[in-house]
Amino acid sequence: MPGTPPPPQTTPFTVRAPASSANLGPGFDSLGLSVPLYTTLRVTPQATTQVVPLGPELDGTPADESNYVYRAMQLAATRAGRPLPPARIEIETDVPLARGLGSSAAALVAGIVAGNELLGRPLDDLAVLDVAAREEGHPDNVAPALFGGIVVATLDKLGTHYVRLDPPAHLGVTVLIPDFELSTSKARAVLPKEYSRADAVHALSHAALLAAALAQGRLDLLRHAMQDYIHQIWRAPLVPGLSDILEEAWKHGALGAALSGAGPTVLCFHDTREPTAPLHAYLHGVMKRNGLEGRVMDFPIDTAGTLVDRDA
Ligand SMILES: Nc1ncnc2c1ncn2[C@@H]1O[C@H](COP(=O)(O)OP(=O)(O)O)[C@@H](O)[C@H]1O
Ligand SMILES: N[C@@H](CCOP(=O)(O)O)C(=O)O
Numbered sequence: 001m002p003g004t005p006p007p008p009q010t011t012p013f014t015v016r017a018p019a020s021s022a023n024l025g026p027g028f029d030s031l032g033l034s035v036p037l038y039t040t041l042r043v044t045p046q047a048t049t050q051v052v053p054l055g056p057e058l059d060g061t062p063a064d065e066s067n068y069v070y071r072a073m074q075l076a077a078t079r080a081g082r083p084l085p086p087a088r089i090e091i092e093t094d095v096p097l098a099r100g101l102g103s104s105a106a107a108l109v110a111g112i113v114a115g116n117e118l119l120g121r122p123l124d125d126l127a128v129l130d131v132a133a134r135e136e137g138h139p140d141n142v143a144p145a146l147f148g149g150i151v152v153a154t155l156d157k158l159g160t161h162y163v164r165l166d167p168p169a170h171l172g173v174t175v176l177i178p179d180f181e182l183s184t185s186k187a188r189a190v191l192p193k194e195y196s197r198a199d200a201v202h203a204l205s206h207a208a209l210l211a212a213a214l215a216q217g218r219l220d221l222l223r224h225a226m227q228d229y230i231h232q233i234w235r236a237p238l239v240p241g242l243s244d245i246l247e248e249a250w251k252h253g254a255l256g257a258a259l260s261g262a263g264p265t266v267l268c269f270h271d272t273r274e275p276t277a278p279l280h281a282y283l284h285g286v287m288k289r290n291g292l293e294g295r296v297m298d299f300p301i302d303t304a305g306t307l308v309d310r311d312a
Contacts, residue, residue: 006120008085009310012044013117017110017306018148019095020102021173021267022140025226025258026206029138032102032261033150034302035173039093039106041069041114050088057093067091068104072111072135073118079131080122084115098181100261105141108132113146113306129153130160141261148305152211167301168217172272174254176245176283178264178294182238187262190234203230222256222269232259239264240290245283252282270298 017039022032051067053059061067065074069091077084095103109132116123123131125146132142139153143162153162195203210225212218236242242259245266249257253276254268268283270276276298283296 005080005082006122008045008120009043009118010045011310012042013114014309015041015043015110015114015117015306016309017106017113017145018302018304019106020141020144021100021175021258021260021265022102022138022144023228023231023258023261024210024267025232025256026203026228026230027140027152027210028203028207028228028230029140030154031150031152031207031211032140032144033167033173034144034148034305035101035175036299036302037095037101039069039091039095039103039110041110042090042092043114043118044088044090045085045118046088047086049086052088052090054090054092057095057097058091061091069107069111069114072108072132073115075131075135076112076115076123076128077119079127080116080119082119082122085118087118089114096177098183099177100182100184100187100259100263100265101175101177102141102145102261104184105132105136105145108135109142109145109306113308117308126160129162133160144302144305146306148303149301150214165211165215166303168214168219170272171214171217171219171255171301172270172276173299173301174268174270174276174279174283174296175260175299176266176268176287176294176296178239178287178292180264180292182262182264184262187235187238190238191231192234195230199229203228219255219269219271223250223254226256226258228258231262235259235263239266240292241286242266244286249279249282253279272300
């Protein structure tokens with residue numbers, strides 16, 4: 001019936017949102033892809049609200065309504081103009097926090113989707129994306145976290161607009177995840193407030209080429225298209241070894257390399273038909289030279305985005 005709000009969800013459900021790697025070099029605040037590491041919420045409608053972070057990764061995150069996931073659920077209620085029904089919310093994640101793999105975006109998107117689900121789904125996907133992008137201030141993590149795949153997105157006063165691309169065939173991701181944390185706010189604070197026209201033209205032309213190359217599966221163009229002078233040079237002092245990897249990773253099998261989000265994770269693309277052992281050996285060598293501990297992992301690009309399981 002028009003005008004009747006949907007009934008709230010009364011049975012338990014699960015929401016799973018993936019990690020993401022934003023920017024991909026020149027696509028600052030506008031381009032990202034989805035990585036198969038997940039934040040999972042188990043939501044059980046009940047008479048009172050309980051927020052329960054689980055597992056070592058979430059040690060120290062608040063177990064009350066100040067938790068980022070719960071605040072995200074409230075954002076869905078605010079956009080829908082309705083109070084959030086009470087529930088028990090269990091939160092787990094295998095996305096490492098503050099490493100440039102979009103843990104905050106996964107928490108935010110999972111929370112908004114869970115809040116929307118609890119309310120009986122009054123918001124459509126575009127409204128969920130818009131709420132998430134406005135909260136984060138940029139759409140390049142939240143769009144792939146919501147839709148999966150590779151996403152090009154813009155956020156301005158007219159709204160949030162996006163195009164989702166299926167990953168090209170044979171494109172895989174290798175990530176070097178250092179053991180130290182770098183908050184996105186700290187890594188944004190080092191960026192200049194203004195850029196020259198030459199830098200702007202360089203950025204928009206390379207971001208446009210990168211989006212087109214990813215859309216057409218032109219893996220041969222990635223290395224050139226991923227050049228960036230908007231954020232990586234400013235952040236390099238915060239990430240030992242980054243400059244070397246950007247310059248040299250192609251010699252060890254990478255199709256292209258970039259700082260993942262605001263760092264400190266570094267992302268390389270690889271061809272899934274080729275062995276990645278030489279790239280792993282090179283990345284471990286960079287860590288060793290720079291006195292860093294960390295992990296090197298291969299992933300496919302997640303294509304599912306955020307999933308709701310109502311039968312869980
Ligand atoms: N599942 C979660 N539950 C609660 N807070 C979270 C969760 N995931 C991330 N956060 C918050 O987000 C912060 C990390 O966000 P940020 O600095 O943007 O790095 P990134 O998004 O790259 O991991 C964490 O320190 C924590 O405050
Ligand atoms: N475009 C943003 C992306 C931040 O990603 P995160 O995963 O580090 O939160 C930026 O580069 O600041």
